[in-house]
Amino acid sequence: MSGSAKKVAILISGGGSNMEVLARDMTGDHPARPCLVLSNDPDAGGLARAAALGIPTAAIDHRTFPDRAAFESALLTRLAEDAPDIIALAGFMRILTPGFTRAWQGRMLNIHPSLLPLYKGLHTHARAIDAGDAQAGCSVHEVTAELDDGPILGQARVPVLPDDTPDTLAARVLIQEHRLYPAVLRRFAGGDRTRLDLPPVVNIN
Template identity: 50%
Template structure:
């Protein structure tokens, strides 16, 4: 049984997708947040999952906050830490502490559009596809080894909100699969590449036609 700790900052829809997937050999040990008012905490608590929060605004540096968060996370002895909408830039110390057992989902097809406002930037660039990427986290922002990617079309008349909604549906399918692959030992890191024999590109059917 693999212990999983999930970090969120808001409603945690990807966290909910992972919990609802009831992945074999996975125990959601805790859901933690940097906001005590994060809606996802109440949802997780209703499911009987341990929850906690610490406010990053109470710390005078990123490292001080990350150190406090690491102490809370480590109390659950996690095999994997999952960033499911955790809106914090992590320190190198945090990333190294959880090396090869810290994963994130990003709403773009990395390495394109790292950082924020991904859908607005994709539209501005005239992209015809968008998507999401699940990757291992390293100190370099949004540049860790890629585990899985999902693709959706960008349609005429799309806005950032409509693209985001389309991508989110793919996220909710792809993220639980990635956690399941990790728990089953199917992921192997070779340099900056993840070998995942179970992964197929998740794509919107309209794009595949």
């Protein structure tokens, strides 16, 4: 790892598809490199994907702690070992307390599968369909104490089709997540926090 490169810890809970695209992008002239992939689930499929890429991994099972504060204390202790400059949440399904988010404010990103500020929380695709929205998409934002809040650093949009289900819409949005998150992280690690809006998708097949 270059001495001048920012160190990025990626937090996951599942398969790690966004983690993998972030990690694969952090090569060459990228201003950052992955230093750790950490999950709250020891069985998360993304841990094996990260190990296959040669990235150090760790698991801290939130179910073994009496409360959120104890879990986050263990999380902070493990993160301190690698001293990342940036945390990228990539499908990390634990709500973080204000104490944790304050400690990392300005250095922690998240990707959310909606066009924030619409549809914070869960079931974003079903909610977009039920609302009759013409467009859906994803947002990358800085993490603050309020859930799915914080400055929006980028968005990508897809059309909502008449026969969409939450699953078909989610699959189409995920393709855009894999375009948007690496682009925003690259800019963010280089000190550019201006908003990035990807061109709307024309080919929806």
